[in-house]
Amino acid sequence: MNNRVLHFEIHVEDPVKAGEFYKDVFGWKIESWGGGDEPYYLVSTGDENTPGINGGLMKSMDGQTRTVNSILVPDVDEYVAKVVAAGGTVALPKMPIPGVGYLAYLIDPQGVLFGITHMDPEAK
The missing domain is CATH 3.10.180.10 (2,3-Dihydroxybiphenyl 1,2-Dioxygenase, domain 1)
Structure with a gap:
């Protein structure tokens, strides 16, 4: 089915520090994903058989912190x-x-x- 939220991204000043926060608090798995000019981190929020979505963590391009949801x-x-x-x-x-x-x-x-x-x- 299309037109569902597929992925979220957390845009922050310091992705490494933010990744540590989400790992410590929620137990999320944060892994570096190559490619591009800026580091990008894949975020696995839990077991694939449990409802929810995974996402990404990246340095904010404009300095604003935010969460961006992407729709398929x-x-x-x-x-x-x-x-x-x-x-x-x-x-x-x-x-x-x-x-x-x-x-x-x-x-x-x-x-x-x-x-x-x-x-x-x-x-x-």
Whole structure:
């Protein structure tokens, strides 16, 4: 099923320090994921057979701390157009996540930042 929250990202000043916090408090597994200019950490929040989602931890690109939820869609370009037509704006245009798919960050009419993703293992 599409159009469900797929992934969260926690944007912080110090991802290593934040990762230690989430490991200590919640027992989450934090692992470095290569690629890109800035370090990115995959966050496993628990057993795959338990309801919930996993996410990522990264240095905030603009210095603002936040959590960004990404929604799985069939096509990023199609949904960017839908969001803009409904009064939203583009915060970060479509970009590839190599080997995973494509991602764009958008802002809804109330000012909430969110991501949309479509899977494509050929993304480069």
